Amino acid sequence: MESPQQRRDRRRAEKQQAIRRAAVRIALDQGVEAATVEAISAAADISPRTFFNYFASKEEALSPDPPWRPEEFVGLLTGRPGDEPVFESLKAVAREFVVRIRPAMEDLEPFVELRRRHPELAAKARAVDETKVLESLLGAVRSRPGVTGPMHARLLVIATFGAAISAVQESVLSGEPAEELLEEAFTLLERGL
Amino acid sequence: MESPQQRRDRRRAEKQQAIRRAAVRIALDQGVEAATVEAISAAADISPRTFFNYFASKEEALSPDPPWRPEEFVGLLTGRPGDEPVFESLKAVAREFVVRIRPAMEDLEPFVELRRRHPELAAKARAVDETKVLESLLGAVRSRPGVTGPMHARLLVIATFGAAISAVQESVLSGEPAEELLEEAFTLLERGL
DNA sequence: TGCAGACCTTGCAGTCCGTGCAATCGTTGC
DNA sequence: GCAACGATTGCACGGACTGCAAGGTCTGCA
Structure with a gap:
């Protein structure tokens, strides 16, 4: 069984990926200048404030997840x-x-x-x-x-x-x-x- | 003799260096977070708006002049x-x-x-x-x-x-x-x- | 079922960076 | 002295990012 913590982690990761996809999509379709936090948040259906709960910076959302620390x-x-x-x-x-x-x-x-x-x-x-x-x-x-x-x-x-x-x-x-x-x-x- | 254009260029370069020194000094003495554009401008005795006539970004003022393009x-x-x-x-x-x-x-x-x-x-x-x-x-x-x-x-x-x-x-x-x-x-x- | 604690989301207010515009001031050339 | 040009500045604005506090949601437990 999946522990509640694992569940939370998974959902968080999924949501992060969803936001990232939205960000990249906007940047590719309409150019980076159109990819404001506001626009990304709207596309991902979250508030701008929440965006920063998932990414420390806008650039982070436009970069792939680093596979190593x-x-x-x-x-x-x-x-x-x-x-x-x-x-x-x-x-x-x-x-x-x-x-x-x-x-x-x-x-x-x-x-x-x-x-x-x-x-x-x-x-x-x-x-x-x-x-x-x-x-x-x-x-x-x-x-x-x-x-x-x-x-x-x-x-x-x-x-x-x-x-x-x-x-x-x-x-x-x-x-x-x-x-x-x-x-x-x-x-x-x-x-x- | 120095042409007026050369004179302008020289003074501009000097002023840029002065601003840069002020910026680095503040950053080293009081930490980077203290080195806001406002603080740097005040130390260099220019308006914040003028700062951006000399540097495209704050980081540029805190970096050495690149010796090549x-x-x-x-x-x-x-x-x-x-x-x-x-x-x-x-x-x-x-x-x-x-x-x-x-x-x-x-x-x-x-x-x-x-x-x-x-x-x-x-x-x-x-x-x-x-x-x-x-x-x-x-x-x-x-x-x-x-x-x-x-x-x-x-x-x-x-x-x-x-x-x-x-x-x-x-x-x-x-x-x-x-x-x-x-x-x-x-x-x-x-x-x- | 209902409650307590943990976590998540959000709005708000505020700081800071950076830019376009237009007014002003000083310098230069004539 | 005047016209042209560059430099300085104030103003207003957009956008990134943060701390805080108010709510909402989920989970475990009685």
């Missing part, structure tokens, strides 16, 4: 065996990143289109998360054996993270599986550009 | 000889990036501190520019000979761009010259991580 992402790295080569650990994290995103891949389409038209949309929320993740990963990588210096650490992080993002983006464009693209990227990074 | 940045790449190996072209662009930032390096300090405390600040403006630059570079790189596929192009761009950013960041932290750090990064990328 920054903290757990870093936990993935620190949870790896300490004697594993750094690059292998990072590869594992990047693979997990891609795997997590995959189920949402199809629902991602409208958001990709929306972001294509309005690059400034995701900018804020994403940039904050990204820098947070990158810095945390960097902190974890520095202390690993086999890292020859600060620049080595930075490149390792930015390259694997970049490879993961690139694989997902390219996969959305070309339809090729992101996992294969990611492995291709790893090979390039290992052999040198 | 996205377009010219891409022009640097397309202006390179077509038979030059891609990686060499990208390296040249990255070097130019670092060189351009260097003169502003000292003035950068308060902004670095400010961003350390409030990562969300630069997020918006920067992320927009960044994705714009990355996509343009990507478009220019794809068509170059020697690029073995879409993932190769993506990695080339993100790695060299990431190397440039990393070099600047690390230079601010450690004091080592960004140019040397950049070359170190190139070597790592060429040899493989």
